[in-house]
């Protein structure tokens with residue numbers, strides 16, 4: 001057992017969680033993990049994670065849903081795919097991280113006070129509605145829901161980003177954003193039955 005790890009009990013398990021994640025696209029090989037730890041060794045961010053990628057895989061396979069969804073690992077993952085490339089069993093670890101993020105967001109099961117899921121939720125909402133994000137609005141919504149004082153202290157940076165056209169002010173959307181929204185709603189409904 002690694003330092004700081006608590007003993008897990010049968011009562012902590014959510015039967016079927018691992019299977020449900022393995023049924024999601026890219027996660028099919030979850031069950032073939034041999035716990036070699038190559039993913040954790042390859043991950044550039046594992047030193048900041050409360051559960052290493054290897055541990056996350058073990059938690060998911062063991063049906064420890066609550067622990068898997070509440071760790072900061074899935075939110076710190078930068079989707080660099082280093083773990084996936086190194087995995088001797090060709091497990092889609094990065095896709096598993098995405099699947100867990102998706103599940104944590106739909107169940108609001110992420111750690112309290114963590115701001116990354118709030119940004120992700122706003123980002124997804126904007127893309128679903130308009131097919132594109134408007135940076136200024138996204139950042140303002142994020143600050144309003146997390147730390148509005150940070151918006152005031154970052155005003156100079158914001159102004160520079162707008163002036164250099166890195167951040168747009170005008171609401172952006174793709175031409176067929178309504179069709180996209182309808183398509184995504186349909187996909188969401190189709191997925192709802194199989195989500196963990």
Ligand code: SF4
Nearest residue numbers: 033034036037039087
């Ligand atoms: S590298 Fe692959 S097989 Fe090894 S622990 Fe990570 S997921 Fe499991």
Ligand code: SF4
Nearest residue numbers: 043077078080081083
């Ligand atoms: S994809 Fe995520 S978990 Fe995998 S190595 Fe990169 S940061 Fe780590």
